[in-house]
Amino acid sequence: MGLMKILKVNTAAATIEGAPQMVEKHISERTAEEKKKENLDNVAKDILYKTLDKNMFAKIKTCTIAKEIWEKLTQLCEGNDQTKENKLTIVIQKFDNAKMKPGETLAEFDERLSGIIIELISLGKDYSNREIALKVMRALPREWDAKTIAMRES
Incomplete structure (x- = not known):
């Protein structure tokens, strides 16, 4: 899974100072739209992977999320x-x-x-x-x- 987490209000827990406590929704409770949003990081990684040659891919293969890949590529291509x-x-x-x-x-x-x-x-x-x-x-x-x-x- 990517960075995005689908949350819901935890109705079993008491609210702290009026703010409801949030917990991650179980996968069986998620709507199709929520599942699609959660998959965006994988889609972005797939697009980035498809555009890279073997040498560049070797430099970013340890990155786990699309944002990390993008930042590494920016650093490699543009530098400080x-x-x-x-x-x-x-x-x-x-x-x-x-x-x-x-x-x-x-x-x-x-x-x-x-x-x-x-x-x-x-x-x-x-x-x-x-x-x-x-x-x-x-x-x-x-x-x-x-x-x-x-x-x-x-």
């Missing part, structure tokens, strides 16, 4: 504040140092730069379209100078 800051610094450097490689097509460069921008956005750093366009123009090789000048003037 210091880890996030380090990741952001590295990705900003990748963005700043991105240049079109010799023999690379514009489509390939665009795909590579888009990947870096997606990483930046996921870490909370966002660049305007103008900043990205200027970066692309600065990253192009010298043979593109005539085109970049024309783009800058327009």
